[in-house]
Amino acid sequence: MFDEHRVGLQPILHKVWSPIGQRSKAKVNLRYEWTYVYGFVHPNSGQTEWFILPRVNVDWFNLALKEFAQAVGAGQKKRLLLVLDGAGWHRSTRLEIPEGIELEILPPYSPELQPAERLWKLADEPIANRCFQTIEAIEDLLVEQCQTLTTTMQQHIHKLTEYSWWPA
Numbered sequence: 001m002f003d004e005h006r007v008g009l010q011p012i013l014h015k016v017w018s019p020i021g022q023r024s025k026a027k028v029n030l031r032y033e034w035t036y037v038y039g040f041v042h043p044n045s046g047q048t049e050w051f052i053l054p055r056v057n058v059d060w061f062n063l064a065l066k067e068f069a070q071a072v073g074a075g076q077k078k079r080l081l082l083v084l085d086g087a088g089w090h091r092s093t094r095l096e097i098p099e100g101i102e103l104e105i106l107p108p109y110s111p112e113l114q115p116a117e118r119l120w121k122l123a124d125e126p127i128a129n130r131c132f133q134t135i136e137a138i139e140d141l142l143v144e145q146c147q148t149l150t151t152t153m154q155q156h157i158h159k160l161t162e163y164s165w166w167p168a
Contacts (some may be wrong), residue, residue, distance in 0.1 A: 001041050001042075001043060001082070001083050001114065001116040001161065002038070002039065002040050002041075002082050002083070002116055003038075003039055003084065003085065003114060003116035003117055003119070003120075004036050004037065004038045004039070004056050004087075005036065005037045005039065005119075005120045005123060006034050006035075006036055006056075007034065007036070007124070007127065007138060007142065008031075008032065008033055008034035008035065008135065008138070009032070009034075009134075009135060009138070010030060010031070010032070011127075011129065011130060011131055011132075012124050012128045013128070013129060016129060033135045034135070035052060035053070035054060035135050035138060035139055036052070036053050036054070036055065036056050036060075037050065037052055037123055037142060037146070038050065038051040038052075038061075039116055039119045039123070040068050040116075041115060041116050041119060041157060041161050043115050043158065043161040043162040043163065044158070044162060045154065045158060046153070046154035046155055046156070046158030046159075046161070047154060048146075048149055048150050048157060049068050049071050049072065049150075050123075050149070050150065051064050051067060052142055052143060052146070056089060057089050058089045058092045058094045058095060060089075061089045061095070062094075062095065062096045065095075065096070065097065065101060066096070066098055068098075068101075069098035069099070069100060069101050070098075074098060074099070074100030074101050075099050075100040076099060076100065077100075078100055079100050079101075079102065080101055080102070081102050081104055082101055082103050082104070083104045083106060083114070084103060084104070084105060084114075084116075085105070085106050085110075085111075085114060086105045086106065086107075086108055090105060091105060113163075115160075115161035115162070115163055116161070118160045118161055119161070122145075122149055122153070122156075122157070122160070123145055123146065123149070125145065126141045126142075126144070127141055
């Protein structure tokens with residue numbers, strides 16, 4: 001399963017507790033600068049591969065696919081089915097699909113069928129309700145969070161992304 005997620009200088013706001021009668025306050029940076037988290041997940045095992053890239057388009061997706069295929073050893077002897085949404089760069093004629101990777105495009109307007117969508121609340125945890133001055137500061141925290149998710153949270157990710165309809 002694969003999906004990408006946009007993160008930027010505009011904060012991700014989550015609910016917070018505040019004393020009765022007082023409004024909670026949040027700093028907001030209204031600058032439009034973004035980075036993108038590309039997430040690959042194997043629902044049965046909870047294994048993930050993460051890439052933080054500056055854009056979403058065919059060229060960057062080609063790079064992510066190539067790096068993913070190398071990271072998981074996809075090739076002639078190991079074939080993988082990668083389920084993803086129907087974004088334009090996922091269906092482009094310029095797409096370079098590495099050997100060992102097959103793509104399955106989900107029907108339009110069906111995020112409930114995409115287990116990778118559930119990764120974003122985990123990836124957002126260290127940056128939610130915080131204001132950052134630079135996109136690099138956000139990327140640094142995202143790198144740490146992605147490493148944590150990959151190394152210590154496989155069981156949690158497995159429970160979060162394994163849907164009953166997904167074959168074991």
